[in-house]
């Protein structure tokens with residue numbers, strides 16, 4: 001009996017509506033611990049490196065990790081991997097919520113999707129039984145509506161990973177959304193467009209397969225022991241989410257301001273912080289599977305077309321991108337922008353990144369009112385950003401160019417606009433300024449998927465969130481200095 005994993009994945013070909021169960025040798029689990037490691041092995045060995053990411057031949061892999069679904073705190077993740085249409089290289093995006101847990105409970109560790117359906121479909125994988133179902137009723141609908149409708153069609157206990165209109169329209173910064181309005185996102189590198197290119201609206205999973213643990217009693221005992229410590233050390237996340245760090249991040253110089261051009265946003269950081277969200281619009285807290293931290297925030301949307309509805313509150317990256325990056329101090333507009341991205345199925349980092357690029361292009365006269373349909377992209381105007389989001393998702397007007405991501409948009413617009421795109425390998429930079437925590441320069445430059453802040457997470461070691469000794473260094477790092485920073489990023 002395997003422990004932690006099921007030992008098999010299911011491979012689905014949408015072109016001929018076939019599927020097969022595939023046993024995975026234990027040696028591969030021992031080598032890669034499942035997750036994106038095993039996904040990378042599968043993709044490396046079984047796809048052509050020169051493949052067009054939006055062609056039917058580009059496989060995509062949804063994979064759980066070895067610990068996913070066990071009692072280990074926060075062990076909820078699933079990875080989605082494929083060749084990225086945004087960067088043209090290795091694409092990987094990881095998501096929390098309950099999808100990974102439910103996927104493992106189907107009795108499979110993962111799903112490989114190949115081919116392209118001739119009409120919109122969704123995958124319904126329940127107790128190991130697979131159905132390809134017609135998705136015409138949800139095609140064109142947003143991620144909240146899709147999640148609700150597909151749960152009604154399948155099971156209220158099922159979990160849904162779906163795309164919105166952005167993925168359907170092959171927007172290269174489209175993500176895959178989980179959990180309806182309690183949103184979690186496999187946001188980065190445009191994998192929503194890969195699903196869209198396959199006419200695959202959603203994957204819905206449920207099941208009751210056992211997740212075997214070799215020594216479950218010891219795992220539970222350790223989990224019980226460590227949980228109070230986790231709660232004690234993450235109280236800020238519980239109270240205010242990741243956006244609770246906004247003011248500290250601004251003081252450290254880590255917060256990117258005005259498309260990375262300016263260095264101070266003191267009052268704005270306070271006005272757009274997790275603390276301000278808690279004061280003005282917080283409704284409740286929520287958690288991913290098995291997580292005692294509960295960093296998810298449910299808020300009431302106060303502006304825009306969905307005013308009065310309840311939805312996932314903006315996290316740090318979203319507050320930074322739709323706040324400081326465009327000089328917007330209106331936290332309600334940030335919540336609205338976040339909600340729109342979640343509904344349309346857009347990555348909030350890349351979307352805010354390409355929007356900040358558009359503001360600068362507008363300032364320089366490269367984009368005009370004619371291109372934007374009259375929306376004035378003036379710094380500080382959060383309403384304008386909210387106006388651009390549907391245009392990007394639906395590829396309307398200037399949105400059709402921005403939907404290609406910053407690097408491609410600059411190539412199309414020309415006039416030296418490439419000079420003020422902020423990306424690595426085509427992926428918009430996450431909102432941690434390498435001029436504050438200098439290890440992030442090496443981190444961004446070398447991360448496999450492009451400008452990813454998570455691959456090394458080295459700013460955490462630099463800002464003292466944990467001891468650098470974990471990474472083999474004997475004393476704290478000097479902020480803004482360079483000594484040992486490259487080495488540390490490499491180790492991390």
Ligand code: SF4
Pocket residue numbers: 074076096097286287288291292293294295296
């Ligand atoms: S609730 Fe927050 S801290 Fe907990 S697993 Fe989900 S994303 Fe991570």
